[in-house]
Amino acid sequence: MFKIVAVVGVVLIVGVVYFTVASARRDLDPVTLCPTMADSVTVLLVDVTDPMNTAQRQDFANQLAKLKNSIPRYGKLIVAKVDATGDQLLAPVITRCNPGTAEDVSSTTGDPAAVQRQWADGFDKPLTLAFEQLAKASGAGQSPILESIQSTALTEFQKPGLENTPKRLIVASDLLQNTGDVSFYRSLPEPRTFTDSGPFRRVRTDLRGVDVELWMLERSDAASTQPRSLAELWERIIGAEGGEVRRIYNVSG
Template sequence: MRRSRAAAKRDTRNIALATFMLTAVAAIVAAAGYFYFNRSPGLDKRMCPAGGPLGQVVLLVDKTDPLSFTQKNAFTNFLDGLVVRGIPPGYLLTVFALGGDYKETATPLFDLCNPGTGAGASELTSNRAHLKKHFDEQFRKPMLQLADELQTTQSARYSPIFEMLQMTAINGFRKENVNGPHRLIIVSDMLHNTPEYSMYRGTLDFESFHSSNYGRKISTDLGGADVELQYLLTSPQLQTRRQLKFWEDYFAASGGRIVAVRPLEG
């Protein structure tokens, strides 16, 4: 028994309606998926987790003397390695420059969290390509653009390392009050030089220094931070084991501890 024309038209309309509904549902799912996978979940304006940074790394770069050609290359590679591999996702990276006048460099040049690259994340719950692009454009690129600003072409008269360490403690660790691991990385020859005290002359006895009026004035609290020294070997005759012992004692008295010492080539 042949079906009527009305029944055939009705079937055609039903098929068209079903096709339209399936297309609409697919479009809604695709749009929802796009916004879900491409959002930055739970990050604040500094790309930190909504609950606060998971830890903090403070980088202090000494720019009181020009870098040699070799040091410039080593420094650039160090910065890139630090950004890509040295800052865990969710950690805050705070960067200071040490100039001849510490009052001019007392605030951070960079203060952002690593948003993560998506490495190891499941494609079912995240868009790894989007996360990698976000990391490169919003975290890695701005940090590497600071490389020139963290260097100088002329030597400064003074190198106030103690005063700058106070600023990193005050405007870095204590200002943020991050509830997590703290790490301080210093790129410097560690040769403090001011009218009050100079490592280019006089004694390197920490106890005598620490008990002096100046030593008490520049004392600070690093709150248990692990300290990594990236040594710029500008004056090897002065950068001896005795000098390193001075800094070991200084950081111990300041609530920190040296966990690594690495010469920067050049």
């Protein structure tokens, strides 16, 4: 009788372990490593018009590394560049999800070495290469930051099913919107007047539920083009779109 109970006990334990492992395992896209529904969505929107100095390049690289390591298992990171939208919305430079590392599994519930290789080859290395390209100046004549945020919100944050998914937008830029309709180069508008204006209504979007970070890349003429009121203007803009600025970071240099 004792042997029968012991066998039944072992079978139950094995069954529980198998069910736990099977429940935790998720099918991932072979390229992006993303599950059907990611556990979180982070978008990095980069606008590098002018070359960075040495200190800025290093600090920017540090922030990118921290960002990459902050993505939780099964969280999605989309990287895009500020660009004109015209007839098409922005296409990501790269999209990857964190498949987890060896620390997320044990030899009982999986293969730690295989998971670590998947993270290194499919997540870490491709993002590192993409980040290296992002740090290069584009030399673009315009900076349609607001249009790019609108595009990103439409394609990445407002998809059905993401209502309760944590969402984060990081804008790395000098924050000087510059298009034919709206240019912060000429002068900074009064925040409330701007968010009540027609040009803003054309580019506004829905950022409700989105935490926003602004990484300000300082220009050589920052004293005249990037006063303190620039950050205040952007806080007003993001707030008018329903988002919340959680962090404003001035990239060193």
